[in-house]
Amino acid sequence: MRVAIIGGSGEFGRLFAMLFRQEGHEVVITGRDRAKGEAVAQGLGVSFTTDNAAAAREADIVVISVYIENTLEVIEEVAPHVKPGALLMDVTSVKERPCAAMARFAPEGVEVIGTHPMFGPRETTFEGLTFILTPVRGTRWEGFLKELLAREKARVVVTTPEEHDEIMAVVQGLTHFTYISVASTLRELGVDVRRSRSFASPIYGLMLDLIARIVGQSPRLYASIQMENPKIGRVHQAFIAQAERLRQVVERKDMAAFAGVMAESARQMGDIEAAKGRSDKVILAMREELRRLKEAVGREVALKHIYSGAIHVGRVVRVEPEAVTIASERREVTLRLSNVELLDEAFLRQWRRENLPQVKRDFSFLFPEGVEEGTLAEVVLALDGGVVSCTVLDVYRGPQVPAGMKSITLRVEALGPEEDFGKLERVLVGLGGIRR
Numbered sequence: 001m002r003v004a005i006i007g008g009s010g011e012f013g014r015l016f017a018m019l020f021r022q023e024g025h026e027v028v029i030t031g032r033d034r035a036k037g038e039a040v041a042q043g044l045g046v047s048f049t050t051d052n053a054a055a056a057r058e059a060d061i062v063v064i065s066v067y068i069e070n071t072l073e074v075i076e077e078v079a080p081h082v083k084p085g086a087l088l089m090d091v092t093s094v095k096e097r098p099c100a101a102m103a104r105f106a107p108e109g110v111e112v113i114g115t116h117p118m119f120g121p122r123e124t125t126f127e128g129l130t131f132i133l134t135p136v137r138g139t140r141w142e143g144f145l146k147e148l149l150a151r152e153k154a155r156v157v158v159t160t161p162e163e164h165d166e167i168m169a170v171v172q173g174l175t176h177f178t179y180i181s182v183a184s185t186l187r188e189l190g191v192d193v194r195r196s197r198s199f200a201s202p203i204y205g206l207m208l209d210l211i212a213r214i215v216g217q218s219p220r221l222y223a224s225i226q227m228e229n230p231k232i233g234r235v236h237q238a239f240i241a242q243a244e245r246l247r248q249v250v251e252r253k254d255m256a257a258f259a260g261v262m263a264e265s266a267r268q269m270g271d272i273e274a275a276k277g278r279s280d281k282v283i284l285a286m287r288e289e290l291r292r293l294k295e296a297v298g299r300e301v302a303l304k305h306i307y308s309g310a311i312h313v314g315r316v317v318r319v320e321p322e323a324v325t326i327a328s329e330r331r332e333v334t335l336r337l338s339n340v341e342l343l344d345e346a347f348l349r350q351w352r353r354e355n356l357p358q359v360k361r362d363f364s365f366l367f368p369e370g371v372e373e374g375t376l377a378e379v380v381l382a383l384d385g386g387v388v389s390c391t392v393l394d395v396y397r398g399p400q401v402p403a404g405m406k407s408i409t410l411r412v413e414a415l416g417p418e419e420d421f422g423k424l425e426r427v428l429v430g431l432g433g434i435r436r
Contacts, residue, residue, distance in 0.1 A: 001025045004059035006052050006078055007066035009037040011121035012091055016063055017044050019126075023148065028055050056081040061141075064090040064098070068224035075101040084109025087141035091115050093172060093221075094228045095161035099136045111138025113145065114161055116168075120217065122307060126152035134161045165231050172225050173232035174239060179211045180222070202283045209338075289342050293319045301326065302343040302351055303335060312340070313351060349381075353388045356415045362393060363425070364409045365433035366401065373408045376431070380412060383427065389413040407436060 003020040005013045008029025021027050027046040031037035034050055041048035049055050056062045056078045066074050071092050079102055082088045088106050090098045099114040106112055114134035123129065131154045135142050142158075149156050159167075186193060197205060214222070226232060249257045266272055293301070296316045303312045303326065312333060314326030325334040352358075367376070373392045380390040394409040401407050412424065429435070 001060045002058055003027045003061045003063065004055035005029045005063045005065055006055065006074060007031060007064065008046075009033065009040045009048070010065060012117075013063075013065040014040060014044065015121050015123075016065060016091065017046050019148075019152070020061075021046055025061075028059070030055050052078050053081045057083065059083075059086060061087045061089070064088075064092070064102075066092075067220065068092045068094055068228045071098050072101050076105050079105035079110075080107065082106050082110045085111075087111045087113065087138075087144075089113045089115050089141075089145075091117060093168065093225050095134050095164040095168075096230075097228075099134055099161040103136050106137075111141045112136040113138075113142060114164070115145070116164065118171075124307075124309065126154040128153065128155065130155045130157060132157045132159060132164060134159055134164050136161070165229050168225075169229055169231040169235045173229060174235050176214055176222055176225060177232075177236060177239065179214045182207075183211050183215045203279070206279075206282065290319070290337065292342055293324055293337075300348065302348040303340040304343055305335070305339055306341055307339060311343075311351065313348070313355075349388045352415050353413070358388065358413050358415055359421075360411065360413050361421055362409055362411050363421075363428060364394075364407055364436040365428050366405045366436060367408055367431075367433050369404050369406055371406075371408070371432070376408060377410060379431070380410060380424065380427070383424065387412060387414045387424070405434075408433075 003017075003025050005017050005020075005027065007013045008017050008027075009031030013029055013031075017027050017029050021044060027044070029037060029041055029044075029046055029048055030050060030052050031040075031048070032050065034048075037048040037050070052074070059082070062078065062082050064071060064074055064078065071090060071094075075090070075098060079088055084107055088102050088110050089112070090102065092098055093116055095114045095116060099112065102112040102114070112135075114136060116132040116134075117126075118130040118132060119126075126149065131149050133142065133145060133156060135158065146156055193208060197208065200208070246258075246261055249261060269275065293316060297319060298315065300313065300315050303324070304310070305312070312326060312335065314328040314333070317325040317327050317332065319325075322337055323334050324337055324340070325332060327333075367373075373395055377390045377392050381387055389412070391411045392408065393411045394407075396407040396409070412421070414421065414424075425435075
């Protein structure tokens, strides 16, 4: 199957090019900048052209992935060239106008589906993320997209273009407008945000992170979201009116009215306890990872950079409020806590197995009959000494073994020189073992 991604050299276009390429499809991307497009195409293992119409003619799926404000003109340019039986879809944040344009300009027999991935191009997986479909014409390709997204473990929502824009006026329009307004207010007041974090409650700190996440992204994209959805104006007006209402209540020092506003708002929010639970989980997760890193000072850990995917393995040297420093034999590196994920011991063992030289040795010890050999192997594997695997090789009972005893042979793979096995032998003796 051939997929054409119009505007595929952009960030979102690359994400979808990668998705369809991984699914085994032939992918062509387009873009105005040939040098950039060819470089992106080479990195993704796809082809490139500057000719949007030519790319669309040959494709079974045509994806419009351009700036929101350019979407309508690109649809008008490309849609007439899509062949009957093919799918024409867009990935913009507004749906009514693009969907209407695709249906208007695409030939009969072309299926039309508006889509909206509810995440940014920084994501590396679709798992657990929301992907909205707004089918307009045809049914065959809707099933195809649902199956593809199910394999990617995305959460699919199907709606109409009209309902999409109505809800997005709140989900995106109100949210972004509010956060950008708060950031602008902090700037106007001259607030030292870094200093304010020293006084912060968990909720304030989390709010600052969410605000920074918004204002630190593409101004052009966020401006387009605000300006291209015709339903957002009413939402802005309601927000400003309610903010003014609350300001007046505070100015009058009207405690009863303030309580009334909060009570009305709480009823509108639905399950308050569930919301508290979800926000508590976010805060606790951040605290827990920081606690685990502090406890790991002096020990080796594996950290994954959540954007680049790079794995950093080393001994934890120090943990600061916003950074962790780890050291390996080659170098010392400091990483922002917000950019890394602490991986578990199982991953660290596997990484050691794949990246470091290993020594293998068998140990035969006599143990009382009641000792469970599987548990013994688990204890050995849990040792903080470079053990990457421990297998029960043999359990023997016979004439050479005293009554009430059994011989257990463990095959241990570990990192480091042979003499490092001395610690393991001492542990086995400490557990009641007798060398054979």
